[in-house]
Amino acid sequence: MKESSADRSIDAIDRRILRELTRDGRLTNTELAERIGLSPSPCWQRTRRLESEGYIKGYTAILDRALLGVPETVLIEVTLDRHDDTVLETFGSQMAAMPEVIEVWLITGEYDYLIKVAVNGTRGYEEFLRQKLYRVPGIRHSRSSFALRCLKQGGVPVLD
Numbered sequence: 691m692k693e694s695s696a697d698r699s700i701d702a703i704d705r706r707i708l709r710e711l712t713r714d715g716r717l718t719n720t721e722l723a724e725r726i727g728l729s730p731s732p733c734w735q736r737t738r739r740l741e742s743e744g745y746i747k748g749y750t751a752i753l754d755r756a757l758l759g760v761p762e763t764v765l766i767e768v769t770l771d772r773h774d775d776t777v778l779e780t781f782g783s784q785m786a787a788m789p790e791v792i793e794v795w796l797i798t799g800e801y802d803y804l805i806k807v808a809v810n811g812t813r814g815y816e817e818f819l820r821q822k823l824y825r826v827p828g829i830r831h832s833r834s835s836f837a838l839r840c841l842k843q844g845g846v847p848v849l850d
Contacts, residue, residue: 790809
């Protein structure tokens with residue numbers, strides 16, 4: 691019987707691999723092996739196993755949003771008027787279709803969702819609100835905050 695990731699824990703070497711790849715996902719296998727103190731072959735095998743078991747879901751680039759013309763980050767809390775399947779599915783699919791939307795989180799508390807949006811200033815945000823967000827059916831209320839500066843971005847804690 692195949693062992694699943696839930697059945698097996700990762701060891702200190704696996705955690706070092708994850709930590710290094712979180713810092714720089716473009717490391718070559720040779721560079722990664724050197725950083726964690728393994729030879730390339732077992733490092734490659736461990737990395738592939740971590741990928742196949744789902745510890746590593748993929749690799750991505752962090753883009754400079756200012757250079758792309760959308761330097762402002764806005765955090766929007768949204769409350770839906772209902773929570774039936776149709777409203778939830780419509781909301782989710784419309785959020786996924788909007789390129790300005792970077793992340794959407796289902797949250798606890800006063801609001802239902804936290805949305806992270808990239809826009810070009812207050813005018814870009816107003817345009818996003820009026821032409822996109824406020825046209826999504828099922829939204830009862832929203833509250834927004836502009837991010838002033840990002841202190842930490844990306845990464846996942848790889849605990850010892």
